[in-house]
Amino acid sequence: MRSKTLLILLVCMLTGISSLAQTTARRQALSYVQEGDNFLKHGNWEDAIFSYTNAINADPAFAKAYMKRAKLYERLDRNREVAYVMGNQSVQGCMDLNYSAVLGNKRAETAIEYLCGD
Numbered sequence: 694m695r696s697k698t699l700l701i702l703l704v705c706m707l708t709g710i711s712s713l714a715q716t717t718a719r720r721q722a723l724s725y726v727q728e729g730d731n732f733l734k735h736g737n738w739e740d741a742i743f744s745y746t747n748a749i750n751a752d753p754a755f756a757k758a759y760m761k762r763a764k765l766y767e768r769l770d771r772n773r774e775v776a777y778v779m780g781n782q783s784v785q786g787c788m789d790l791n792y793s794a795v796l797g798n799k800r801a802e803t804a805i806e807y808l809c810g811d
Contacts, residue, residue, distance in 0.1 A: 722752035726761060733765065741765055756796035763789035763804070 729744030742765055748758035766786030787809035793801035 718752040719755060722748040722755045722758055724748075725751060726755075726758055729761060738765065738769060754796060756793040756798040756801065759789040759793035759796070760798055760801050760804070763787070763793065763801070 725744045725748035729741040729748065732738075732741035732744060742762060745758050745762035745765065748755060749762065752758070763786040766789070770786065787805065790801045790805045790809060794805060
């Protein structure tokens, strides 16, 4: 009986730790997204992409970060001068949109049809 109680306690502790880690990861990802939004507001596209990428790395299940990075890639691809400097990012943008859609983002599904032709 004692070993069952210890096992249940251990499972509960691990579940709680896992939930805390996910919450911490989401908060960190939100912080990076806000940072990216601020960079974007000031026209600093490269740093915005870097911040959105950091958000994705912090929480790979955060669809909003993929969506924002994809939209920025699409915006950069439309501006020929910026696209020349930064390279063609539309493929990565479509991949981000697709992953965002897989994570349940309905707006990403619509954007894929419009921007990626799928």
